[in-house]
Amino acid sequence: MTAPSPTARPPGVRPRWLLAAPVLVTVAALIVVPYVNILVMSFRVPSTTKPYLPGFTFGNYTKALADPDFFYFELLFDTLRLALTITFLCLVVAYPVAFHLARTTSRWKGVLYALVLSPLLVGVVIRSFGWIILLANNGLINQSLKAWGMAPLPLMYNEFGVVLALVHVFLPFMILPLMGAIQGIDPRLEEAARSLGAGPAKVFWRVLFPLSMPGVQSGCILVFVLSCGAYVTPALLGAGRVHTMTTEVITLLDQFLWPFGAALALILSVVGLAAVAIYARLSGRLMRGLA
Amino acid sequence: MTKLKLDGLQKHYGTVAAVKGIDLDVAEGELVSLLGPSGCGKTTTLRCVAGFELPTGGRITFDGNEVTMLPPERRDIGMVFQNYALFPHMTVRENLRFGLEMRKVDAASMERRVADVLGMVQLTSMETRYPRQLSGGQQQRVALARALVIEPKLLLLDEPLANLDAKLRDEMRFFIRSLQKRVGITTLYVTHDQAEAMVMSDRIVVMFDGLIHQVGGARDIYDRPATRQVASFIGLSNFVTGRVAGRDGSLWRLETSFGTISCGAGIAPGAGSPATAMVRPEAIDLSAAPVAGAFPGRVSERFFLGNLVDYRITMSDGTLLQVQQPATAAFAPGDEVHATLPAERAWLVRDDAA
Amino acid sequence: MKGGKLLLGAAVTSVYVFLMLPIAIVVIASFNSGKYLKFPPEGFSLRWYANFFGSQPFMDATLLSFVLAVVAAAVATVIAVPAALYYVRHAGRWRETFRMLTLAPLLLPEILTAIALLFFYYQIGIGTKSALGLYLGHVVICIPFFFLQVTSALYNISPSLEEAARSLGATSWTSFRRVTLPLIKPGVINGALFAFIISFDNVSISLLLKGVGTTTLPMQVFDYLRWDFDPTTAAASTVSIAMTLGAVILVDRLVGLRAMRY
Ligand SMILES: Nc1ncnc2c1ncn2[C@@H]1O[C@H](COP(=O)(O)OP(=O)(O)OP(=O)(O)O)[C@@H](O)[C@H]1O
Ligand SMILES: [Mg+2]
Numbered sequence: 004m005t006a007p008s009p010t011a012r013p014p015g016v017r018p019r020w021l022l023a024a025p026v027l028v029t030v031a032a033l034i035v036v037p038y039v040n041i042l043v044m045s046f047r048v049p050s051t052t053k054p055y056l057p058g059f060t061f062g063n064y065t066k067a068l069a070d071p072d073f074f075y076f077e078l079l080f081d082t083l084r085l086a087l088t089i090t091f092l093c094l095v096v097a098y099p100v101a102f103h104l105a106r107t108t109s110r111w112k113g114v115l116y117a118l119v120l121s122p123l124l125v126g127v128v129i130r131s132f133g134w135i136i137l138l139a140n141n142g143l144i145n146q147s148l149k150a151w152g153m154a155p156l157p158l159m160y161n162e163f164g165v166v167l168a169l170v171h172v173f174l175p176f177m178i179l180p181l182m183g184a185i186q187g188i189d190p191r192l193e194e195a196a197r198s199l200g201a202g203p204a205k206v207f208w209r210v211l212f213p214l215s216m217p218g219v220q221s222g223c224i225l226v227f228v229l230s231c232g233a234y235v236t237p238a239l240l241g242a243g244r245v246h247t248m249t250t251e252v253i254t255l256l257d258q259f260l261w262p263f264g265a266a267l268a269l270i271l272s273v274v275g276l277a278a279v280a281i282y283a284r285l286s287g288r289l290m291r292g293l294a
Numbered sequence: 295m296t297k298l299k300l301d302g303l304q305k306h307y308g309t310v311a312a313v314k315g316i317d318l319d320v321a322e323g324e325l326v327s328l329l330g331p332s333g334c335g336k337t338t339t340l341r342c343v344a345g346f347e348l349p350t351g352g353r354i355t356f357d358g359n360e361v362t363m364l365p366p367e368r369r370d371i372g373m374v375f376q377n378y379a380l381f382p383h384m385t386v387r388e389n390l391r392f393g394l395e396m397r398k399v400d401a402a403s404m405e406r407r408v409a410d411v412l413g414m415v416q417l418t419s420m421e422t423r424y425p426r427q428l429s430g431g432q433q434q435r436v437a438l439a440r441a442l443v444i445e446p447k448l449l450l451l452d453e454p455l456a457n458l459d460a461k462l463r464d465e466m467r468f469f470i471r472s473l474q475k476r477v478g479i480t481t482l483y484v485t486h487d488q489a490e491a492m493v494m495s496d497r498i499v500v501m502f503d504g505l506i507h508q509v510g511g512a513r514d515i516y517d518r519p520a521t522r523q524v525a526s527f528i529g530l531s532n533f534v535t536g537r538v539a540g541r542d543g544s545l546w547r548l549e550t551s552f553g554t555i556s557c558g559a560g561i562a563p564g565a566g567s568p569a570t571a572m573v574r575p576e577a578i579d580l581s582a583a584p585v586a587g588a589f590p591g592r593v594s595e596r597f598f599l600g601n602l603v604d605y606r607i608t609m610s611d612g613t614l615l616q617v618q619q620p621a622t623a624a625f626a627p628g629d630e631v632h633a634t635l636p637a638e639r640a641w642l643v644r645d646d647a648a
Numbered sequence: 649m650k651g652g653k654l655l656l657g658a659a660v661t662s663v664y665v666f667l668m669l670p671i672a673i674v675v676i677a678s679f680n681s682g683k684y685l686k687f688p689p690e691g692f693s694l695r696w697y698a699n700f701f702g703s704q705p706f707m708d709a710t711l712l713s714f715v716l717a718v719v720a721a722a723v724a725t726v727i728a729v730p731a732a733l734y735y736v737r738h739a740g741r742w743r744e745t746f747r748m749l750t751l752a753p754l755l756l757p758e759i760l761t762a763i764a765l766l767f768f769y770y771q772i773g774i775g776t777k778s779a780l781g782l783y784l785g786h787v788v789i790c791i792p793f794f795f796l797q798v799t800s801a802l803y804n805i806s807p808s809l810e811e812a813a814r815s816l817g818a819t820s821w822t823s824f825r826r827v828t829l830p831l832i833k834p835g836v837i838n839g840a841l842f843a844f845i846i847s848f849d850n851v852s853i854s855l856l857l858k859g860v861g862t863t864t865l866p867m868q869v870f871d872y873l874r875w876d877f878d879p880t881t882a883a884a885s886t887v888s889i890a891m892t893l894g895a896v897i898l899v900d901r902l903v904g905l906r907a908m909r910y
Contacts, residue, residue, distance in 0.1 A: 026731035397817055
């Protein structure tokens, strides 16, 4: 009997990678290949009558980034600005809730947790719809204002409405990681800081917030990425008057300008991912500095 | 009953060598413990025998039949895990029946065997409980019962008592040992607790860094350790280094810087070569008056341990010896003493560090 | 200190109100008799529900959404459960790469995935003529959620349980069937629930991949909202919420209580 080779398998044991095969095939066929395809597509020559004309070009990218009146450049900038605003607002609004949820000993904790989760069970369309009923020109708020003899406010068809609704849509994605991070912080650390003479504000900025950075980071990245790619809410609450990269890309698709749409979509993803990477670097340094 | 044999067993994880080639024979009905510090490869060895790891070299045989590459379910072993690994979704009874069902045992004998084993581990009344409804010690006994009910060729236990409190651990040592003797099953027992290994085993295998340093009974290992590591892992010891001066029958003379001592040895060092002798603290005798063959020293520290007094003796050359004497003997720090290192309690060890 | 607590309480309460408000508003609007929701409400009426249930397009869309979600969840089960097993128990050097690939549909913007799939389908000639593309799109976005659920369930059971089963003579398949599967069943059912909800509520994928002349419930609501305001959509939304809630309660009955047994 020779020494068994390390790769030999006992008889009757099926190769384990068979377990991985279905997901790998699916992801390869429905993610990897289509994304490579869209990359190739973005270098095609656009046409309004068929998917694309023969030949390859950088034209889609130069048009998007070096267009003389900077239309798409500004659009990209607006999209990122909107995403940043939403991320920041989500962080500010989510933090107290996450803190409360992480620390409460109330017997309602389960119910409160379910309340945070439950909006996720309701589709984005429906949640946007709720905001439309509230914010529309003849919506609940403006009708009430009118009834009380006040001038109606422009609440929808502008960035305000879009940001408000998106903050609502993405809030759970901020609360959950924050809560996880805060739960991992020993409450005695806060007490220790208090005993050392730090006031509540100091305790927050010097102890709680730095220690919750991992949660802040995951929450912010998640919300930022989701905001960059949001389509339904801007389309419904912006109703053609708030433009983002995604609404523009869909419009281009309707006009059959696929290669150009592909280029725009890829630019948005790359810029979004780059922003995330920079942010992760920065906050990584911050975390190390405070650790 | 089954003989277990390991031949040059090796296990590498990538570049990490966990087991570096070990040979071991376990006789029918024998309980052998694998003892050694954390990370020395005990669990890896056991898991190779069980079939959860495939060795990267060497072979394993049960009664001369090679099982090296056999999957665990075809080895006919019973295993007790450190965390018990009781199936949480099955009752005690269902846990016990699991292995019998795998063997397609008929219903009547299944009932009988489950009842017998439950009786053996004194858990007859707990049959319908779920594992989480049992105490740690009871879970431990269910795990043992589940491994035994299939009447395996071999019983394997990996630190089965590590999760129990000290008192229960003591009781379970004797319980497992007497059960093992009663059933007469060949057993491999992993532990890093030397007292446990000494109480329970027929023989102890002492491992360091993937290699076996010594195999022997508790006495052998305590009084005649093969290597310096074995001696320091088990109990307390003094190491005295020197040069081999010669041999008188079965004893060797070791020339140290405080005098020449005689000692036994399991190795045969050449005359003039450096060597290390091991002497247990309780083997050294102290007296106030000079005695033939004793070496002068001075008490530098004294600790009272209840049944014993623990001294640090500085010898003429500055060597520090640890000596334990019954609490009746009384020397004070600063006292002149004479230390006798009896030849039959001094032992030359292999010392790779020297 | 007291003031701070009070402030925190007020802030937290208002966030909860903020979270629930638009959803509650939709439900209320669906029972409102007038076309526009006013305060105070004009009266209770089921006429929007009558509209909804009487509308063939809405009924077709609801049926398609339901079937789509069930099929997507079922297919995702077959793909994601083995993947989770592989990742937790067997994956070696490529472990993290494997995880990233599996989670890719979640990490990439959904709308971009939809665009990529749309182009791809046209390139290979399926286009959106058949519903196959839509089904595949839904399966692929369900996988990550399912995978995460099953992975965490697997992490919660010790690998030594499977080893114990093997040591007792069970083959790897038997030990999976008799030990692992019963223990991760809550995770699998939760995963299926997640997949169902993700698919049932999805718009981005359906927007681009729905076949000609077919539509899903959220898509139908979306289209209505873009062109006109009609409280029938509020009824449709409420029905959709009720269906998701029904799925959650069903699952809770199935595993929520059973899981308490051990
Ligand atoms: N799956 C693995 N991959 C890589 N290295 C491993 C693996 N399993 C064990 N090792 C290494 O092999 C060596 C032996 O490990 P083993 O678990 O056998 O030790 P042990 O003697 O049982 O220790 P302990 O008393 O702590 O349980 C260790 O250095 C360990 O880090
Ligand atoms: Mg071990």
